[in-house]
Amino acid sequence: MNTWYKTFIYALTAALLISCRGETKSVAADGDRSVQYFPNMYESAGYETYQEGTVFENNMEAQKPVEGTVSRGWMPYDYENSNEGYASAKANLQNPLPYTEENLENGSVMYGIYCAICHGKKGDGKGHLVETEKILGVPSYADRPITQGSIYHVMYYGINSMGSYASQTSEEERWQIAHHVDALRRDLQGVERQAFVKSGEVAEPIAQPQDTTMVSSDKDAEMEEAPMQPQEIEEQETETQTDGQ
Amino acid sequence: MINRKLHFSAWQFILAFVFVAFSAFSAGAQTDVTTNDGEPATPQEVEPSAGSAGDSALGKQLFNANCASCHNLYKKMTGPALFGVTKKYEREWLYKWIKNSAELIASGDPQAVAIYTEYNQKNMNAFPQLSNTDIDNILAYTDTPKPVPTDSEVTGAGDGGAADPTTNNIILGALALVLLLLVVLLLVVNKTLKRFAEANGIQTEFETEKEERTPIWKAFVQNQFLVLVSAIFLLLASAYFAYGALMSVGVDQGYAPVQPIHYSHRIHAGESQIDCKYCHSSARESKHSGIPSLNVCMNCHKSISQVADDTYKEGINEYGIDYNKEIQKLYAATGWDSAEQVYTGDTEPVRWVRIHNLPDLAQFNHAQHVTAGNIACQTCHGPVEEMEIMYQYSPLTMGWCINCHRETNVDLQGNGYYEQIHKELSEKRGGRQLTIADLGGLECGKCHY
Numbered sequence: 217m218n219t220w221y222k223t224f225i226y227a228l229t230a231a232l233l234i235s236c237r238g239e240t241k242s243v244a245a246d247g248d249r250s251v252q253y254f255p256n257m258y259e260s261a262g263y264e265t266y267q268e269g270t271v272f273e274n275n276m277e278a279q280k281p282v283e284g285t286v287s288r289g290w291m292p293y294d295y296e297n298s299n300e301g302y303a304s305a306k307a308n309l310q311n312p313l314p315y316t317e318e319n320l321e322n323g324s325v326m327y328g329i330y331c332a333i334c335h336g337k338k339g340d341g342k343g344h345l346v347e348t349e350k351i352l353g354v355p356s357y358a359d360r361p362i363t364q365g366s367i368y369h370v371m372y373y374g375i376n377s378m379g380s381y382a383s384q385t386s387e388e389e390r391w392q393i394a395h396h397v398d399a400l401r402r403d404l405q406g407v408e409r410q411a412f413v414k415s416g417e418v419a420e421p422i423a424q425p426q427d428t429t430m431v432s433s434d435k436d437a438e439m440e441e442a443p444m445q446p447q448e449i450e451e452q453e454t455e456t457q458t459d460g461q
Numbered sequence: 462m463i464n465r466k467l468h469f470s471a472w473q474f475i476l477a478f479v480f481v482a483f484s485a486f487s488a489g490a491q492t493d494v495t496t497n498d499g500e501p502a503t504p505q506e507v508e509p510s511a512g513s514a515g516d517s518a519l520g521k522q523l524f525n526a527n528c529a530s531c532h533n534l535y536k537k538m539t540g541p542a543l544f545g546v547t548k549k550y551e552r553e554w555l556y557k558w559i560k561n562s563a564e565l566i567a568s569g570d571p572q573a574v575a576i577y578t579e580y581n582q583k584n585m586n587a588f589p590q591l592s593n594t595d596i597d598n599i600l601a602y603t604d605t606p607k608p609v610p611t612d613s614e615v616t617g618a619g620d621g622g623a624a625d626p627t628t629n630n631i632i633l634g635a636l637a638l639v640l641l642l643l644v645v646l647l648l649v650v651n652k653t654l655k656r657f658a659e660a661n662g663i664q665t666e667f668e669t670e671k672e673e674r675t676p677i678w679k680a681f682v683q684n685q686f687l688v689l690v691s692a693i694f695l696l697l698a699s700a701y702f703a704y705g706a707l708m709s710v711g712v713d714q715g716y717a718p719v720q721p722i723h724y725s726h727r728i729h730a731g732e733s734q735i736d737c738k739y740c741h742s743s744a745r746e747s748k749h750s751g752i753p754s755l756n757v758c759m760n761c762h763k764s765i766s767q768v769a770d771d772t773y774k775e776g777i778n779e780y781g782i783d784y785n786k787e788i789q790k791l792y793a794a795t796g797w798d799s800a801e802q803v804y805t806g807d808t809e810p811v812r813w814v815r816i817h818n819l820p821d822l823a824q825f826n827h828a829q830h831v832t833a834g835n836i837a838c839q840t841c842h843g844p845v846e847e848m849e850i851m852y853q854y855s856p857l858t859m860g861w862c863i864n865c866h867r868e869t870n871v872d873l874q875g876n877g878y879y880e881q882i883h884k885e886l887s888e889k890r891g892g893r894q895l896t897i898a899d900l901g902g903l904e905c906g907k908c909h910y
Contacts, residue, residue: 250711250712250716253711258711265749266813299582333736341526345735350765352525352764353530354530379756379763380756
């Protein structure tokens with residue numbers, strides 16, 4: 217009987233030891249974070265990105281800019297998100313960026329990230345998501361009467377099932393994409409692409425089918441100012457890049 | 462004696478019976494499984510009936526290419542559900558509407574204006590490229606009734622999927638029962654044999670071995686060599702484990718918390734081949750690789766409210782996740798009413814759990830690595846396109862950073878401004894290609910400031 221008792225005790229201790237394992241601090245696949253040494257060196261008093269905080273609306277640190285503020289490198293967009301705004305942008309809005317190799321190249325990179333997944337590398341509406349039948353009914357650029365203005369307008373606001381891409385791209389990048397999309401449309405329709413402008417020259421007005429209706433003066437003024445700012449951004453970027461290396 | 466023999470053979474018989482019964486049962490279970498699998502095969506073959514006029518197969522192609530971005534047959538999307546549209550409107554009117562709806566609205570057609578106002582004055586694109594026969598084909602396709610079998614197909618398959626584990630459980634249970642029976646059997650046999658031996662006065666081995674021995678711990682203490690070896694072994698082992706424990710302080714490699722919405726990188730980045738930067742767009746130009754705001758999800762999920770049947774089954778069977786419910790969580794957070802296709806404005810933040818978190822004493826800039834350094838996301842984040850659940854792939858320790866800075870060569874092509882300096886530096890280092898470390902990548906102030 218004594219041996220039975222002993223075995224029981226051993227089994228009990230073994231069970232106890234095994235049950236302790238759940239509280240180990242090692243990082244398991246779904247466990248907690250590892251222990252920290254001097255946590256006050258890890259976590260600052262200031263708010264971190266995406267942190268929760270009671271001073272913020274909805275407890276979210278990530279907030280939109282205050283209504284009416286204009287961030288650096290961003291210009292207000294005056295066309296409305298409506299059928300009229302679309303028609304007006306299609307007729308009047310012009311690409312402020314010169315058609316340079318550099319702009320087209322970056323436009324094609326951005327197009328590859330954001331657009332090609334549905335619209336296809338060639339703009340024929342046969343992207344990977346369409347071919348796998350996850351998203352259907354994406355038109356080819358050749359079948360739609362698009363201008364650079366309407367391309368920009370649709371990227372800014374979205375249209376029907378397509379969402380807005382204003383939060384993922386900057387104004388400059390959207391115009392670069394517009395250049396690329398327009399080039400794709402020309403390829404699909406068999407029209408010759410535009411000739412490149414050398415980066416030093418001033419942008420020439422791009423030949424586009426235009427409506428003569430309604431060209432408001434302040435929109436023109438905005439578009440004249442715009443070409444200055446991408447060049448500034450580019451300069452800043454190259455500086456930070458070389459710094460980084 | 463004869464009685465006993467008979468008794469044992471009875472036990473043997475029971476044992477044999479149990480085995481036979483069990484094997485017969487498992488064979489029966491197997492046939493059950495096959496019928497379960499075989500069952501749904503019959504309703505699957507039901508094809509949608511061909512339309513009255515026009516080829517619905519051709520129509521389906523045209524529909525998917527031109528209409529499906531805004532229309533579904535049975536569900537309201539940007540435009541109305543199209544099943545039965547031929548009964549609602551006259552064919553001639555439909556031709557006109559599809560070819561150029563704006564013109565029809567402008568002409569003041571009451572039906573056209575009614576639809577236009579009902580759907581928030583959104584213009585339907587004009588399709589002048591479609592001929593009347595094309596439209597006939599599309600309309601034939603819209604007349605296909607909702608395939609009822611798909612529902613039973615899914616549930617049937619679900620039953621099949623559920624039946625598998627249950628039959629497994631039954632088999633395992635039967636096996637456990639048999640084992641238990643065997644144990645009991647052995648005990649009984651042992652007992653009877655002992656009693657038998659006792660009755661015949663036979664001394665068994667077990668009883669003779671009761672002489673006094675030195676306890677094992679005393680023997681151990683007396684053997685000094687053994688004590689020394691085990692002491693050294695213990696010290697080494699504890700040093701090994703202590704080192705491991707200390708090195709894991711502040712290292713969260715493998716950390717994979719449960720997120721509020723089960724987002725599968727495997728499906729999005731792997732199967733769907735969506736670029737990392739599509740969602741994490743700020744990695745291109747910001748310190749942070751941002752968590753995408755939910756409008757980015759809705760770019761696609763406005764039209765993808767349900768996953769494909771195969772994906773759904775895979776999620777249920779392999780990961781135990783109902784992907785459709787996860788999409789509904791997204792809709793709840795964004796306040797998207799899928800039936801009415803409008804935002805209710807009733808939103809709610811998603812409390813994602815942060816995985817990669819550098820201590821505040823270290824500075825890391827995504828743009829510098831992604832845009833300037835042109836480093837693939839997978840270099841640090843691992844095979845994200847295969848991760849069903851996101852986890853931290855790299856240790857993110859200082860040694861890990863430094864190692865990469867020492868080993869990674871810098872691509873200095875096309876960097877005109879610093880060309881001369883880079884050339885001189887390279888000559889100083891014996892003409893080899895420069896690494897990040899050569900350009901100051903090991904300076905304390907680069908990351909700690």
